Amino acid sequence: MSKNLLDTIKITSDYRVILSEDENSDTADVKFIICDFDPNANNVSLNRDTIEDWLSTLLHKPLVGKVVTRFDGKRDFSGHNARVVIEEDENGNQIKSVEFDTSAFGSFYDVSIETIDEVEYIVAKAKLWKRYKEAYKIFKKRVSSKKGLKTSWEITVSESHQETIDGKDIKVVDQGVFIGHALLGEFVAPAYKASGVLEVAEQIQDDEIANALSQDFLFSSEENIHTSNEGGEKMPEKQKIVNENSALTDNDIYSKVRKAINSVDESKWFYISMLYPYDYKAIAYTWDRASEEDFVEFTYVANSDDTISVTAQQDVKLRFVPVSEIESQVAELEDKLKEAEKEIAEAGKSITELTKEKETLESSVAELTPFKEKVEELEAAEQERLLSEKKEELKSFTLEDELITSEELESDEQISVIFSELSLENYDSSQEKIEVIKGRRAIQKFKETKSSSKENNIETSETKKQKVKTDLNDGNDGELFSATDIVKAMLQKK
Secondary structure, X not given: OOOOHHHHOXXXXXOOOOOOOOOOOOEEEEEEEEEOOOOXXXXXXXXXXXXXXXXXXXXXXXXXXXXXXXXXXXXXEOOOOEEEEEEEOOOOOEEEEEEEOOEEEEEEEEEEEEEEOOEEEEEXXXXXXXXXXXXHHHHHHHHOOOOOOOEEEEEEEXXXXXXXXXXXXXXXXXEEEEEEXXXXXXXXXXXXXXXXXXXXXXXXXXXXXXXXHHOOOEEEOOOOXXXXXXXXXXXXXXXXXXXXXXXXXXXXXXXXXXXXXXXXXXXXXXXXXXXXXXXXXXXXXXXXXXXXXXXXXXXXXXXXXXXEEEEEEEEEEOOOOOHHHHHHHHHHHHHHHHHHHHHHHHHHHHHHHHHHHHHHHHHHHHHHHHHHHHHHHHHHHHHHHHHHHHHHHHHHHHHOXXXXXXXXXXXXXXXXXXXXXXXXXOHHHHXXXXXXXXXXXXXXXXXXXXXXXXXXXXXXXXXXXXXXXXXXXXXXXXXXXXXXXXXXXHHHHO
């Protein structure tokens, strides 16, 4: 990619990132919007009329950041990570200074003022060093995300004035020095909404790589107070030089969290002992606590208007655990983990063996399926043949006494149902049903015959009755006969 490509790409208001990879390059050219000239969220603005006097101080200054593990376990940039340090000089004077716990990942080589969508911005180009692989990886991931990558300047202010803008008291920076520009984490709100990365392009040139990690970023705080032991009375000396940054500092977060947790219960005043901004937790205590081990853990969220809201709280105890005890617990857990891994491996082996056995059985079943189907077909055919024989047998039994005609096998509903429901299992009960029908028919026929005899004045019924009884039992004492047999015998002797 040509060196002047960044100057030819049109800059649009959506601030999309253009990245061209080159495996042979050890740097990447990055174009940033530093800020505009409106007041930021911290009620600070840069004076457009005087900015060009000190705009060039951004040249060769570091692009800084710190890689941390967020509350959700992901790696990301944090913020300025600034803190106030109090030191004493050789005369015993106390000096406050600001220390930044960040590292340099690049340096700026060009800065200018550009108009984008009719708004003037400070725009700067920097070289991002690929030698810091994790930072470079996070940088690329963040600039390609929907939220993009936001940034924040760091300025040592030498002259400023207060001015009312849109009803707000604004600090206007007239003169100062850019001391760096910080990469912000995804959940850190920049003071300027427009600040961030415009474009990224790879550069093969490596002649501008600098080892900025050896630099010491120690600058004056908002008020450098020198306390003198000379001449009797101690006199504070206020310096004009102050430090500014365009994002919320650690002190800002501390103050907002303290205010939030002390609004939970008006009868108590909490002092923050530990603050975990990336976990959104604060550990606090009260002076009237029963024991010095008693603390309260607050969980909070950061709102869109930079305020803090407490979402939960719980009482906790501070307990010191010997390192040896922790090491013993860790060793015990490691042993349990190894045992669990061994059991999992054995279980996996058993599952594999069972799976193979299952596959073998399924293969055998698949091979036997055709034979099984053939056997089922033969069994079904045999059952059909036996049922057909039973139907013929029952038919013969039904017609043998001429009490039921062949036409009635289909025309008589009761008889046809018996035959349609016939099975090998219910043959005996079906035969009994036919026998009942035949018995009723025989009795009816007998009654009709007897009636006919009376009409012809035949009075021999008593004698014949006795004779039929004798014949039925002759030589078969104790043998029982069905109604059909009795009626048949009576008809035969008639």
